[in-house]
Ligand SMILES: Cc1cc2nc3c(=O)[nH]c(=O)nc-3n(C[C@H](O)[C@H](O)[C@H](O)COP(=O)(O)OP(=O)(O)OC[C@H]3O[C@@H](n4cnc5c(N)ncnc54)[C@H](O)[C@@H]3O)c2cc1C
């Protein structure tokens with residue numbers, strides 16, 4: 136039997152445990168907080184459950200335009216009020232159920248679960264510290280999947296009541312009157328969008344000229360405009376230096392001397408890896424200058440027999456990537472067929488209103504000359520289904536290689552972009568051409584009709600390019 140010891144029970148750890156058990160390993164997983172990890176208990180699952188409620192409010196906001204009335208109200212959201220205590224109770228219950236489901240699945244596959252803190256003791260043992268004491272576990276293979284923790288600014292430490300990080304938001308019993316969100320990365324933008332839709336007065340402090348600096352520029356512009364139109368205040372090119380509670384308010388101090396006052400403040404200024412004091416460097420595992428574990432494309436670290444997966448590696452902070460890195464680690468270490476991690480086919484979604492979904496080659500890569508892909512962008516406002524549903528914002532963008540027409544990337548900005556991106560994700564993975572995309576049937580009328588239409592437009596462009604125009 137090969138002894139596999141996994142530290143961390145998030146998607147990187149638990150998906151690896153399932154593969155290792157399937158391949159006949161004797162698997163032990165050590166988790167200090169709960170199965171499913173931060174992904175299930177504090178990050179992905181709670182935030183997307185909260186956003187599901189916010190989406191209903193966004194739909195209600197557009198209901199008047201579609202001819203729906205409640206009394207004399209011009210805005211149907213005025214007919215609702217958000218019972219945040221009930222929303223958060225649902226959010227936390229759903230996360231707990233998801234965690235229990237994962238625990239049940241791991242147990243049924245024969246994985247030994249230890250409720251405690253794990254650390255490496257060289258490369259052949261892991262020490263688990265539990266309420267009962269310490270246990271030294273022999274390990275032929277170790278997987279480190281310890282994730283990250285919210286980053287804190289020294290002068291803006293969360294108190295859990297008025298200054299919060301995203302893991303503490305679900306303790307709120309009532310909607311904040313005025314929520315200051317510091318940081319306009321994906322986390323900040325998603326919560327700003329959700330709380331804005333739920334009816335809070337939201338101020339978003341953004342260090343750049345535009346929100347979502349890591350996303351497609353045109354897509355981020357659409358989201359920023361939608362935020363501003365729906366009443367959110369965006370304070371651009373501004374960095375928060377400090378936050379303090381003064382009476383019943385929070386005062387956020389910006390680097391340029393201005394202050395912003397609100398009832399609550401959410402700090403969403405990034406994360407730091409959970410890699411300190413768990414015996415990594417002592418075991419020969421190299422960390423980069425920010426503390427992330429250095430891994431290759433099959434999740435190997437610099438120490439023999441020690442693998443790492445997920446956010447602690449600093450490779451695309453996504454649950455799907457963490458899970459794939461964890462599976463690859465086990466396929467590789469336990470001798471199954473395995474291919475290297477291919478980041479060119481990863482698809483991701485920002486759950487704002489509207490959503491931004493992306494796959495493959497990006498506009499930044501094209502503009503920088505790193506890819507010679509051709510792209511077309513079709514705004515959704517001419518799409519018949521979008522008109523019917525009152526969707527005014529959004530677009531579809533498709534990138535293909537000029538000579539072959541092979542699809543290499545795409546962006547969808549729409550209310551359900553996370554679902555619409557699948558056809559482009561499949562096309563990128565299967566190396567389909569724009570002609571194959573164009574010739575596949577789409578339902579009429581449908582938003583996905585615009586994706587096929589982009590394929591038809593690219594047929595013309597790539598034909599012209601081939602002919603040397
Ligand atoms: C607000 C928010 C929303 C997000 N939404 C999405 C989304 O919609 N889609 C998406 O794909 N990604 C999303 N992400 C990213 C996603 O949460 C991460 O990519 C994912 O959680 C990474 O999984 P992981 O297994 O690496 O780590 P985690 O999920 O962080 O799990 C690591 C686990 O290890 C445990 N641990 C750490 N150290 C030890 C130790 N020494 N001993 C024992 N246990 C330990 C921790 O307690 C934790 O439970 C979101 C992130 C945030 C912050």
Ligand SMILES: NC(=O)c1ccc[n+]([C@@H]2O[C@H](COP(=O)([O-])OP(=O)(O)OC[C@H]3O[C@@H](n4cnc5c(N)ncnc54)[C@H](O)[C@@H]3O)[C@@H](O)[C@H]2O)c1
Pocket residue numbers: 288317318319320321322323325340341342343348373374375376403404405406451452453483484485486
């Ligand atoms: N839907 C999803 O898949 C999803 C959701 C949330 C997070 N994530 C992933 O998690 C990772 C982390 O995202 P994130 O948004 O938490 O962190 P991030 O590091 O990407 O963004 C933090 C932002 O805060 C800004 N910032 C830092 N200090 C500041 C200050 N003092 N004042 C104002 N702004 C400041 C930074 O410039 C940056 O834009 C990303 O890779 C993201 O993809 C994914």
